[in-house]
Amino acid sequence: MPAPEIIYTNAKVITMAESFDEACNGLTDTAEAFATLDGRVTGVGSNQEVLATGGPRTRIVDLKGATVLPGFIDAHSHFPGSGLQGIRWTDLSAPPNGLVRNIASLVEEMGRWAGHSDGWVLGRGYDQTLLTETRHPTRWELDGVSPDRPVWVWHASGHMGVGNSRSLEVAGITANSANPTGGYIDKDPVSGQPTGLLQEAAARLIEREIPPPSGSERDLAAAHAMREYLGVGVTTSIIAGGDLPALEDLRRWRRAGTLAMRVIMMQWSNPTVTELTGDLEGEGDDWLSLGAHGESVHDGSLQGYTGYLSQPYFKVAADSGYDPSWRGFPIESRETLTERVSDLARLGLRSAIHANGDAAIDDLLFAYAAAADGSQACFRWRIEHAQTVRDDQLDRFNDLHISPSFFVSHVYYWGDQHRDTFLGLERARRISPLKSAIERGIRFSIHLDSPVVPMNPLHAVWCAVNRLTRSGQVLGPEERVTPHLALRAVTIDAAWQNLIDDTRGSIEPGKLADFVILAENPLTIDPLGIKDIEVLEVRIAGEPVHCINGTNEPGKAGRTDDVHN
Ligand SMILES: [Zn+2]
Numbered sequence: 001m002p003a004p005e006i007i008y009t010n011a012k013v014i015t016m017a018e019s020f021d022e023a024c025n026g027l028t029d030t031a032e033a034f035a036t037l038d039g040r041v042t043g044v045g046s047n048q049e050v051l052a053t054g055g056p057r058t059r060i061v062d063l064k065g066a067t068v069l070p071g072f073i074d075a076h077s078h079f080p081g082s083g084l085q086g087i088r089w090t091d092l093s094a095p096p097n098g099l100v101r102n103i104a105s106l107v108e109e110m111g112r113w114a115g116h117s118d119g120w121v122l123g124r125g126y127d128q129t130l131l132t133e134t135r136h137p138t139r140w141e142l143d144g145v146s147p148d149r150p151v152w153v154w155h156a157s158g159h160m161g162v163g164n165s166r167s168l169e170v171a172g173i174t175a176n177s178a179n180p181t182g183g184y185i186d187k188d189p190v191s192g193q194p195t196g197l198l199q200e201a202a203a204r205l206i207e208r209e210i211p212p213p214s215g216s217e218r219d220l221a222a223a224h225a226m227r228e229y230l231g232v233g234v235t236t237s238i239i240a241g242g243d244l245p246a247l248e249d250l251r252r253w254r255r256a257g258t259l260a261m262r263v264i265m266m267q268w269s270n271p272t273v274t275e276l277t278g279d280l281e282g283e284g285d286d287w288l289s290l291g292a293h294g295e296s297v298h299d300g301s302l303q304g305y306t307g308y309l310s311q312p313y314f315k316v317a318a319d320s321g322y323d324p325s326w327r328g329f330p331i332e333s334r335e336t337l338t339e340r341v342s343d344l345a346r347l348g349l350r351s352a353i354h355a356n357g358d359a360a361i362d363d364l365l366f367a368y369a370a371a372a373d374g375s376q377a378c379f380r381w382r383i384e385h386a387q388t389v390r391d392d393q394l395d396r397f398n399d400l401h402i403s404p405s406f407f408v409s410h411v412y413y414w415g416d417q418h419r420d421t422f423l424g425l426e427r428a429r430r431i432s433p434l435k436s437a438i439e440r441g442i443r444f445s446i447h448l449d450s451p452v453v454p455m456n457p458l459h460a461v462w463c464a465v466n467r468l469t470r471s472g473q474v475l476g477p478e479e480r481v482t483p484h485l486a487l488r489a490v491t492i493d494a495a496w497q498n499l500i501d502d503t504r505g506s507i508e509p510g511k512l513a514d515f516v517i518l519a520e521n522p523l524t525i526d527p528l529g530i531k532d533i534e535v536l537e538v539r540i541a542g543e544p545v546h547c548i549n550g551t552n553e554p555g556k557a558g559r560t561d562d563v564h565n
């Protein structure tokens with residue numbers, strides 16, 4: 001066996017390997033050193049053990065007590081979507097991420113952005129529950145941005161948005177327009193005029209009119225998003241739904257050598273199975289591949305009243321147009337859903353389906369049970385977000401081989417609204433019930449759904465551990481999990497769920513040398529500080545892709561600069 005290229009010593013290596021659990025019960029570090037060669041890990045152990053494998057040309061890097069974890073796996077986001085901010089659209093999120101507090105400031109920001117863009121004036125990330133007015137803006141208010149250019153603002157969830165009068169005209173939406181299947185055109189109860197708010201499939205009527213970003217805009221967006229993702233320790237990003245043009249972009253970046261982060265694309269399977277699988281044959285590798293799952297969407301967003309619940313929403317505003325028995329709606333019938341799950345399974349693809357409301361999850365359980373044929377493609381079916389999953393539903397997950405991907409950051413970003421408006425305390429306190437899942441032996445990932453909220457796996461871990469809302473209250477303390485279990489959901493369990501645990505998710509001999517070096521140990525720091533831990537350095541295949549001091553030169557990073565020999 002050839003000697004390693006680099007040996008890292010004096011570290012707290014949280015390997016996330018299965019042996020870590022058995023030996024230490026997840027409470028202490030298992031290794032102080034590890035070695036890499038040709039982009040892979042070759043050894044893990046004590047300083048003495050690993051140093052003994054070194055040769056004359058092996059470099060020794062003293063990590064001086066820093067913590068090392070496997071590179072984070074982003075199990076569900078929309079790379080490079082967040083990179084389009086400032087290129088295609090402006091950010092309309094509320095504090096602390098953005099500055100939009102009310103409709104006047106939203107219109108003002110859109111007006112500013114109109115001066116920097118041509119054609120469509122686009123914004124994204126507003127949240128009506130966080131605006132002073134606690135309602136969506138209207139088309140008439142957005143006419144104040146521009147009366148003759150089309151204006152469109154996406155809701156933070158991405159499931160809906162509001163257009164100005166010109167945009168409705170471009171999309172041909174009038175008082176006479178009927179709701180499309182799986183969509184809702186909001187209309188003024190008195191005049192019958194569309195208010196500009198378009199939900200789910202109705203939002204597509206506008207989106208299809210918006211010219212796609214140009215190739216150079218997409219290249220720039222990818223560069224921005226990669227810097228953002230790598231800076232927070234993401235070494236593999238799994239795109240939750242991409243089509244052939246998206247794949248072509250990824251291939252172009254791979255060929256050009258600009259793809260600095262590993263990417264896996266789950267292909268869109270709704271409305272049709274696009275059968276890209278063959279397209280990447282012989283081409284997929286550890287840097288770019290198609291996912292084991294095909295992605296689709298079965299309901300909407302609870303904070304937009306489009307999540308599909310079994311019981312009515314807690315409160316609906318009198319002027320909202322919803323009656324008190326409103327439960328949201330499914331995007332399609334159980335039968336259509338089942339058909340697609342079966343179609344995908346026949347292609348050897350597992351399903352990954354967005355379902356926030358428990359009624360939507362009932363539909364998924366129906367479809368997964370009906371489509372299960374014992375083939376490989378019927379294991380590790382994913383449920384995306386699974387926000388209001390009930391205990392009796394979790395009870396069936398292992399039998400049906402389901403692995404959810406929880407959007408646990410909802411507790412922080414929308415937990416107050418779920419408690420006070422959408423769900424009421426009893427349902428809100430058990431959104432993203434990680435502890436209940438763990439008690440049943442269910443393995444899962446957690447994600448941030450960027451650009452819905454900013455990419456930051458340690459922030460998601462912090463949410464899972466603390467369950468603090470924006471207002472600083474703990475929501476559902478009984479569903480909090482330990483830092484170790486939360487870290488599994490962004491490392492080894494995320495890898496397992498997506499069938500990449502043979503190469504990723506832990507620091508073990510033979511696996512890819514993808515790892516993050518942190519300034520503090522998330523297992524022992526005050527749990528409230530987890531989100532603020534500095535990511536000092538990130539390496540993919542042993543090469544530095546992010547260093548906190550800004551240099552990407554191998555061996556010149558962070559704490560490792562003067563210690564090579
Ligand atoms: Zn989703």
Ligand SMILES: [Zn+2]
Pocket residue numbers: 076077078240449
């Ligand atoms: Zn998503």
